[in-house]
Amino acid sequence: MTRVAIVGAGPAGIRAAAALVEAGIRPVLLDEAARPGGQGYRTPSPGLDLDMAALMGSEAGHHARLHGLFAAIHDRVDYRPETLVWAVDGRTLHVATQGRAGMVAFDALLLATGATDRVVPCPGWTKPGVFTLGGAQAILKDQGCFIGRRVAFVGSSPLLLLAALQYQSLGAHVAAVVDTTPFGAKLAALPGLAASPRTLRRGIAYRTKLRAAGIPVHDGAAPVAIEGRDGVEGVRLRHGAREWTIACDAVALGHGLKPETQLADLAGAQFAYDPVFRQWLPETDADGRAGPSLYLAGDGAAIGGAYAAEASGTLAAAALLADHGRPQPKATLRRLRQEVARLRRFQRGLARAFAWPAGQAAALPDDATLCRCEGITAGEVRRAMAQPLGPREVNRVKAITRVGMGRCQGRICGPALADIVAAAAGLDHAAVGRLRGQAPVKPIPLALGAEPAG
Amino acid sequence: MKNVQAGVGQFVPAVRRHGAPIRITVDGEALDARAGDSILAAVLLRRRALRRHEFGGELRAGFCLMGACQDCWVWLDRERRVRACTTTVTEGMRIDLDAPDEEPASFD
Numbered sequence: 001m002t003r004v005a006i007v008g009a010g011p012a013g014i015r016a017a018a019a020l021v022e023a024g025i026r027p028v029l030l031d032e033a034a035r036p037g038g039q040g041y042r043t044p045s046p047g048l049d050l051d052m053a054a055l056m057g058s059e060a061g062h063h064a065r066l067h068g069l070f071a072a073i074h075d076r077v078d079y080r081p082e083t084l085v086w087a088v089d090g091r092t093l094h095v096a097t098q099g100r101a102g103m104v105a106f107d108a109l110l111l112a113t114g115a116t117d118r119v120v121p122c123p124g125w126t127k128p129g130v131f132t133l134g135g136a137q138a139i140l141k142d143q144g145c146f147i148g149r150r151v152a153f154v155g156s157s158p159l160l161l162l163a164a165l166q167y168q169s170l171g172a173h174v175a176a177v178v179d180t181t182p183f184g185a186k187l188a189a190l191p192g193l194a195a196s197p198r199t200l201r202r203g204i205a206y207r208t209k210l211r212a213a214g215i216p217v218h219d220g221a222a223p224v225a226i227e228g229r230d231g232v233e234g235v236r237l238r239h240g241a242r243e244w245t246i247a248c249d250a251v252a253l254g255h256g257l258k259p260e261t262q263l264a265d266l267a268g269a270q271f272a273y274d275p276v277f278r279q280w281l282p283e284t285d286a287d288g289r290a291g292p293s294l295y296l297a298g299d300g301a302a303i304g305g306a307y308a309a310e311a312s313g314t315l316a317a318a319a320l321l322a323d324h325g326r327p328q329p330k331a332t333l334r335r336l337r338q339e340v341a342r343l344r345r346f347q348r349g350l351a352r353a354f355a356w357p358a359g360q361a362a363a364l365p366d367d368a369t370l371c372r373c374e375g376i377t378a379g380e381v382r383r384a385m386a387q388p389l390g391p392r393e394v395n396r397v398k399a400i401t402r403v404g405m406g407r408c409q410g411r412i413c414g415p416a417l418a419d420i421v422a423a424a425a426g427l428d429h430a431a432v433g434r435l436r437g438q439a440p441v442k443p444i445p446l447a448l449g450a451e452p453a454g
Numbered sequence: 455m456k457n458v459q460a461g462v463g464q465f466v467p468a469v470r471r472h473g474a475p476i477r478i479t480v481d482g483e484a485l486d487a488r489a490g491d492s493i494l495a496a497v498l499l500r501r502r503a504l505r506r507h508e509f510g511g512e513l514r515a516g517f518c519l520m521g522a523c524q525d526c527w528v529w530l531d532r533e534r535r536v537r538a539c540t541t542t543v544t545e546g547m548r549i550d551l552d553a554p555d556e557e558p559a560s561f562d
């Protein structure tokens with residue numbers, strides 16, 4: 001029997017597992033999280049008075065169906081939670097479970113690793129009380145907590161409005177929503193958003209509700225600095241010539257999502273630059289094939305949202321089955337391809353409406369921290385580049401300045417680093433390269449002195 | 455570490471937690487948590503920050519809250535490094551915020 005390993009138990013990974021189970025395969029489903037569901041559709045920790053249906057709002061049905069599906073297939077899947085996959089080596093995954101090392105052999109690998117927040121740093125962003133936008137949602141769903149008493153939601157993302165509304169509906173004080181993309185730019189992106197009118201209407205409804213609750217929504221303003229002595233006391237904003245400060249004790253910062261592609265990189269996927277997302281994305285065919293016996297699905301392949309994640313998970317599993325001697329009905333494949341393509345088209349529209357503020361990243365002041373792991377400033381990068389024969393490519397800059405080499409391995413600073421390097425080198429963003437994935441893709445939480453098995 | 459010790463938390467409960475009371479220690483100081491809490495939630499519900507940054511000593515409280523940034527590392531029983539945001543508290547858990555001297559070299 002074909003040994004299939006799936007990494008990621010979010011919407012994409014769960015759908016893929018279900019399709020394989022239906023075909024009589026028992027996949028290994030690995031996830032470093034303790035509970036299934038992935039990022040947006042996560043399972044709260046036990047013992048919370050959290051009404052997930054209310055919190056998920058219009059997604060409640062999808063959330064409940066996905067978890068129902070997982071429960072139904074649970075005993076036909078080799079589900080291994082709290083298991084980090086830290087390397088891919090040929091047909092072997094290297095894993096770590098609660099400090100213990102192990103290996104998983106596979107014939108086919110399906111990566112459904114999802115996405116994490118992409119952020120533009122600003123002065124003061126390392127203060128306690130500044131968290132990612134996704135983190136602000138994650139801590140609410142996972143732990144039933146708000147990130148602060150007066151929270152400002154700052155960045156460029158459709159999830160700003162959603163998160164602010166989730167906080168507001170549960171009784172948090174939302175200080176403001178600050179979206180760096182001017183309203184005109186959003187209007188210009190409208191035609192691209194027609195691919196999913198339902199989601200578009202939902203976004204407009206979020207705005208109306210926030211406004212009705214008296215929460216200021218600023219379009220086109222950018223953070224100058226996050227202020228405060230030991231913690232957050234306010235966020236200073238600029239819009240044109242106007243500067244002002246909003247009082248708050250927490251900031252949720254987010255500028256869209258970025259696929260977790262390090263494992264795909266190690267498994268041999270090719271990458272291509274995408275000018276709309278301003279990201280290097282793994283190349284796949286329409287079904288998610290990224291190489292021999294390598295399949296990618298969900299946000300880890302291309303940001304598409306939870307619906308696209310589910311459909312692409314089913315589709316990638318169908319491709320895997322077809323490639324391993326189990327032809328799939330043509331009509332099913334066609335329908336799934338169309339759905340995935342439509343939903344991802346919509347996300348491209350969103351990426352235009354909520355653009356990554358490249359200029360803001362490139363203009364990060366010299367004394368502002370760029371690499372929060374090791375406390376390296378934007379100025380240190382610029383100075384290293386200004387040396388005779390200084391580096392002009394991100395991996396070279398990393399080797400010399402250590403930005404991107406710390407604990408997060410460039411997950412947090414990588415996108416801003418690319419813009420700073422491009423601006424300092426006078427090169428196009430696409431020309432400065434991409435940080436290559438390296439094993440271990442995350443620091444391995446092995447116990448001191450423990451030897452990796454095998 | 456005045457702010458770190460302050461009785462007021464950075465996080466605020468949005469809903470009630472029913473889990474059983476759990477006692478943990480952080481740098482030797484007892485801290486009340488509840489079953490189901492992550493280490494980070496247990497600490498930040500009661501303090502404004504988690505730890506001091508190893509380069510420069512500024513206060514930090516984690517950042518991504520989903521296991522990506524590694525800004526919330528703490529040590530269990532002085533022998534195992536874990537992320538506070540993704541590790542659940544257990545009774546008697548002994549947490550240290552700084553690495554023991556024999557921390558292995560970094561991973562680059």
Ligand SMILES: Cc1cc2nc3c(=O)[nH]c(=O)nc-3n(C[C@H](O)[C@H](O)[C@H](O)COP(=O)(O)OP(=O)(O)OC[C@H]3O[C@@H](n4cnc5c(N)ncnc54)[C@H](O)[C@@H]3O)c2cc1C
Nearest residue numbers: 008010011012032038039040085114134298299305306309
């Ligand atoms: C923080 C965040 C909040 C969101 N909130 C909402 C929301 O409120 N409503 C909404 O509709 N949509 C939301 N979204 C969007 C939606 O949740 C995503 O589009 C959807 O979750 C994508 O599903 P996925 O299966 O591709 O990946 P994910 O759901 O991200 O799941 C990926 C899984 O892979 C695991 N993983 C990754 N790498 C490894 C590894 N190396 N080893 C082991 N496991 C690994 C992760 O632990 C994770 O569980 C949110 C997205 C994010 C990132």
